[in-house]
Amino acid sequence: METTRIGVCNLCEAICGLRITLEDGVVTGVRGNPDDPLSRGHICPKGVAIADVHADPDRLRRPVRRVTGASGETSWQEIGWDEALDLAAEGIAASVNRHGRQALGIYLGNPNVHSLGAMTHGTAMVRGFRTRNTFSATSVDQLPHQLVAHLMYGHQLLLPVPDIDRTSYFLVFGANPMASNGSLMTVPDFPGRLRELKARGGRMVVFDPRRTETARVATEHHFVRPGTDAHVLLAMVQVLVAEGLTRPPSYVEGLDAAVAAVADFTPEHAEAASGVPAEEIRRVAREYAAADGAVAYGRVGVSTHAFGTVCQWAVQLLNLLTGNLDRVGGAMLTSPAIDAVGTGLIGRGHHDLWRSRVRGLPEFAGELPVAALREEIETPGDGQVRALLTLSGNPVLSTPDGAALDRALDGLDFMVAVDIYVNETTRHADVILPPTTALERDHYDLVFHLLAVRNTARFTPAVLEPAKGALHDWQVYRELARRTARRLDARLPLRRRLTQRARLSASPTLLIGLLLRRGGSGVTLRRLRANPSGVDLGPLRPDQLPGRLLRRDHLVDAAPELVLADLDRLRAQPTPAPDQLLLIGRRHQRDCNGWLHNAERLTRGRPRHQLLMNPRDLGERGLTDGAVVTVSSRIGSVQVEVQASDDLMPGVVSLPHGYGHGRPGSRMSRAAEVPGVSINDLTDPAMLDVSGNAAFSGVPVTVTA
Ligand SMILES: Nc1nc2c(c(=O)[nH]1)N[C@H]1C(S)=C(S)[C@@H](COP(=O)(O)OP(=O)(O)OC[C@H]3O[C@@H](n4cnc5c(=O)[nH]c(N)nc54)[C@H](O)[C@@H]3O)O[C@H]1N2
Ligand SMILES: Nc1nc2c(c(=O)[nH]1)N[C@H]1C(S)=C(S)[C@@H](COP(=O)(O)OP(=O)(O)OC[C@H]3O[C@@H](n4cnc5c(=O)[nH]c(N)nc54)[C@H](O)[C@@H]3O)O[C@H]1N2
Ligand code: SF4
Ligand SMILES: [Mo]
Numbered sequence: 001m002e003t004t005r006i007g008v009c010n011l012c013e014a015i016c017g018l019r020i021t022l023e024d025g026v027v028t029g030v031r032g033n034p035d036d037p038l039s040r041g042h043i044c045p046k047g048v049a050i051a052d053v054h055a056d057p058d059r060l061r062r063p064v065r066r067v068t069g070a071s072g073e074t075s076w077q078e079i080g081w082d083e084a085l086d087l088a089a090e091g092i093a094a095s096v097n098r099h100g101r102q103a104l105g106i107y108l109g110n111p112n113v114h115s116l117g118a119m120t121h122g123t124a125m126v127r128g129f130r131t132r133n134t135f136s137a138t139s140v141d142q143l144p145h146q147l148v149a150h151l152m153y154g155h156q157l158l159l160p161v162p163d164i165d166r167t168s169y170f171l172v173f174g175a176n177p178m179a180s181n182g183s184l185m186t187v188p189d190f191p192g193r194l195r196e197l198k199a200r201g202g203r204m205v206v207f208d209p210r211r212t213e214t215a216r217v218a219t220e221h222h223f224v225r226p227g228t229d230a231h232v233l234l235a236m237v238q239v240l241v242a243e244g245l246t247r248p249p250s251y252v253e254g255l256d257a258a259v260a261a262v263a264d265f266t267p268e269h270a271e272a273a274s275g276v277p278a279e280e281i282r283r284v285a286r287e288y289a290a291a292d293g294a295v296a297y298g299r300v301g302v303s304t305h306a307f308g309t310v311c312q313w314a315v316q317l318l319n320l321l322t323g324n325l326d327r328v329g330g331a332m333l334t335s336p337a338i339d340a341v342g343t344g345l346i347g348r349g350h351h352d353l354w355r356s357r358v359r360g361l362p363e364f365a366g367e368l369p370v371a372a373l374r375e376e377i378e379t380p381g382d383g384q385v386r387a388l389l390t391l392s393g394n395p396v397l398s399t400p401d402g403a404a405l406d407r408a409l410d411g412l413d414f415m416v417a418v419d420i421y422v423n424e425t426t427r428h429a430d431v432i433l434p435p436t437t438a439l440e441r442d443h444y445d446l447v448f449h450l451l452a453v454r455n456t457a458r459f460t461p462a463v464l465e466p467a468k469g470a471l472h473d474w475q476v477y478r479e480l481a482r483r484t485a486r487r488l489d490a491r492l493p494l495r496r497r498l499t500q501r502a503r504l505s506a507s508p509t510l511l512i513g514l515l516l517r518r519g520g521s522g523v524t525l526r527r528l529r530a531n532p533s534g535v536d537l538g539p540l541r542p543d544q545l546p547g548r549l550l551r552r553d554h555l556v557d558a559a560p561e562l563v564l565a566d567l568d569r570l571r572a573q574p575t576p577a578p579d580q581l582l583l584i585g586r587r588h589q590r591d592c593n594g595w596l597h598n599a600e601r602l603t604r605g606r607p608r609h610q611l612l613m614n615p616r617d618l619g620e621r622g623l624t625d626g627a628v629v630t631v632s633s634r635i636g637s638v639q640v641e642v643q644a645s646d647d648l649m650p651g652v653v654s655l656p657h658g659y660g661h662g663r664p665g666s667r668m669s670r671a672a673e674v675p676g677v678s679i680n681d682l683t684d685p686a687m688l689d690v691s692g693n694a695a696f697s698g699v700p701v702t703v704t705a
Contacts, residue, residue, distance in 0.1 A: 111392035154550030
């Protein structure tokens with residue numbers, strides 16, 4: 001018998017509502033849910049494929065342990081949960097008992113923010129281990145945003161969101177929402193919302209070294225040399241100030257200092273660095289200032305960037321100085337039914353309370369830059385990482401110099417992965433614990449309602465029965481904490497602390513019920529259960545500042561010291577030689593970071609792994625379209641097909657990230673056939689933003705036959 005259920009897609013930040021048809025407990029169709037007040041029926045090809053993950057024969061359904069045969073070959077042996085959890089706890093506890101708590105390294109990957117259980121119980125477990133060697137995908141992604149929000153507004157997730165549905169001028173740096181459906185801006189159906197923006201006479205202006213899918217539908221696109229946006233953004237700020245176009249609100253301090261700091265970042269200076277004509281910078285700044293409701297937005301391209309923090313600061317200044325912060329059509333804070341920020345569920349963040357052992361890199365919010373993970377594993381001494389726990393992540397493909405990390409993982413005493421695949425990273429684990437997948441678990445989004453372009457709330461009960469004997473991630477996390485605590489030396493204070501954390505025994509769903517009640521928005525779990533498509537809480541609301549600022553004085557800090565101190569480094573940034581090629585990344589609509597390549601539906605058809613290169617650059621090197629070329633950086637080299645493309649700015653080449661599968665021991669049979677190399681075999685762990693975020697934008701490379 002066919003039934004229809006309301007589901008939710010957790011594959012990207014757009015959190016689209018789904019209508020899922022089931023026959024005898026098997027998914028037979030996935031469509032967008034037109035009744036969803038946020039996603040309005042939108043779905044992309046990944047959402048259609050969401051059940052493929054559940055059905056994938058390569059997906060782990062029971063824990064596995066790695067066994068090494070007599071001649072050194074590796075195989076995976078299925079074991080029961082009890083045995084697997086004991087094995088994992090035993091290995092972690094042995095390392096901690098012998099070498100201290102810093103001996104445990106933890107890496108949290110991206111899917112953690114897409115799982116309710118990981119948000120509630122995963123973070124509790126991780127904090128319970130109290131290791132300074134905690135890393136996550138944050139430092140290859142949005143760390144500069146969090147640092148800037150922490151410094152300017154007093155909380156790492158006090159992130160104003162573009163009011164895309166009402167703005168008349170959307171200024172975009174380094175984002176491709178036509179492919180990504182937005183980030184730190186949950187915007188399902190970006191294409192539809194953009195059509196509406198244009199229909200009401202609004203404009204979208206894009207700065208990107210590639211004429212992307214987003215640039216193509218923009219009213220205006222400008223090429224910008226990778227890694228140089230800070231000059232352009234600061235020049236726009238400088239123009240606003242110099243031409244008297246600013247109208248900042250009253251609740252700001254440090255304005256004079258900020259204005260003074262950017263005085264020498266003129267459009268002419270920016271043109272020399274970035275290739276964007278000074279007159280264009282002036283014109284855009286003026287038009288932006290004149291627009292009735294304008295918003296600046298910068299994402300991955302200017303976040304995974306050597307000056308990511310300066311860029312995000314400049315983006316905030318553009319909104320602030322023009323009076324577009326906290327205003328309809330500008331950037332506003334959301335009013336979620338569960339305010340993870342205001343309630344303190346997520347901490348404000350802190351900076352530089354400790355530093356990484358080997359390179360002395362500062363922590364942020366309890367995490368060290370993942371670019372330092374390899375050296376922390378390989379460098380002997382007190383505090384060396386000997387055991388590693390990875391939670392839904394694939395740092396071998398996703399972090400700079402992944403090849404070196406790949407080798408370093410072999411040197412660990414012990415490794416546990418909570419993951420649903422044997423991938424390029426988890427193939428090094430001694431034991432892998434695979435929890436249930438998205439369709440089998442209840443979901444309420446603690447993160448992305450907070451970042452959405454419209455206020456809505458939605459609770460989605462599990463669509464599929466969990467397989468018999470399967471555990472949810474929160475159950476795995478709770479159990480792992482408990483069993484490890486039991487094995488820790490009774491004299492370690494950590495033991496008591498971890499035991500306390502492990503008492504988090506209420507289910508995530510129960511916690512959501514409590515948090516909703518405490519939130520006082522009038523939205524209850526009962527109401528959400530009665531409205532599975534979601535409850536509409538209306539458009540973003542203006543005039544919430546200064547009330548919601550979380551700095552002690554309730555003022556925005558327009559001139560954080562840390563940022564101003566980084567400007568000299570920016571002034572000294574060398575201009576690359578004219579023949580220097582700079583590598584950037586890219587995302588395709590049918591890719592999902594490094595892990596959906598095992599889905600046939602998403603990988604058939606024209607390959608998309610190629611190095612894109614401007615025909616002029618190809619010609620200058622005597623290369624031909626389609627040839628296999630060698631791309632080399634300071635870190636390594638890869639061989640990959642090159643594709644001529646006018647969409648790339650001359651001097652810039654592009655590879656997508658998350659490719660390079662098929663390594664010995666991994667078990668993703670379809671992905672192993674997908675051609676392509678890992679861009680992160682070229683990226684450089686020494687190239688960092690002041691926040692510690694990896695700088696992927698503009699890695700110097702050579703390309704040869
Ligand atoms: N050069 C370059 N590198 C980049 C980027 C870039 O633009 N350029 N982008 C960066 C960004 S923004 C990000 S977010 C990171 C992502 O980096 P990671 O988070 O390290 O990598 P993912 O590919 O997202 O890996 C997700 C893993 O989680 C597993 N998984 C999926 N669903 C579940 C689940 O429900 N439960 C469990 N337990 N596991 C699950 C998958 O099997 C997969 O192994 O990559 C970064 N790396
Ligand atoms: N289809 C799909 N959707 C996704 C993901 C996915 O893997 N696939 N991943 C999700 C995740 S984890 C994230 S974080 C978001 C990211 O969401 P976005 O930031 O929108 O995605 P990207 O495609 O990485 O966009 C970065 C853009 O920056 C440009 N760029 C590179 N270097 C520079 C530079 O120096 N300056 C400027 N101005 N631009 C530069 C690139 O050409 C690219 O167009 O997407 C999410 N959505
Ligand atoms: S845009 Fe696609 S991947 Fe993202 S949530 Fe929607 S359906 Fe899922
Ligand atoms: Mo990301």
